[in-house]
Amino acid sequence: MEETKKRSRKTMQFVLIVIYIILTLSGLILMKKGGNPGSISMQEGNLNFGISPVSLIGLICYLCSFLLFTRVVVMFDLSYIMPIVTGIVQVLTLVASKMVFKEEISIQGIIGATIVIVGILIMNFKLPVAK
Numbered sequence: 001m002e003e004t005k006k007r008s009r010k011t012m013q014f015v016l017i018v019i020y021i022i023l024t025l026s027g028l029i030l031m032k033k034g035g036n037p038g039s040i041s042m043q044e045g046n047l048n049f050g051i052s053p054v055s056l057i058g059l060i061c062y063l064c065s066f067l068l069f070t071r072v073v074v075m076f077d078l079s080y081i082m083p084i085v086t087g088i089v090q091v092l093t094l095v096a097s098k099m100v101f102k103e104e105i106s107i108q109g110i111i112g113a114t115i116v117i118v119g120i121l122i123m124n125f126k127l128p129v130a131k
């Protein structure tokens with residue numbers, strides 16, 4: 001029974017992290033695709049906020065990812081989850097920028113992404129404990 005609860009908790013944590021990553025990437029991509037950072041103006045005593053629909057959806061995705069991340073941070077050690085999730089988002093953003101926006105990736109970008117991936121692997125590699 002206890003083992004089932006642990007497995008269920010781990011699955012939920014994994015699902016939340018995946019959803020966070022998807023929302024973050026979607027938000028970034030849609031905000032860039034919308035091409036409108038938004039504008040705030042005051043006209044006749046009214047506050048006006050203008051943003052393209054695509055950018056607005058991206059902003060909503062990004063806001064939801066932030067709210068979800070506050071939950072994820074509570075579930076893990078901050079020193080563990082922050083570098084891993086941030087690293088994954090950075091590498092996937094690099095890949096998405098190439099695929100979606102046809103941006104050029106420099107050799108430094110490739111080397112940096114490789115270092116991030118190696119760092120994530122090292123953080124998850126369990127060393128045997130000496131007795």
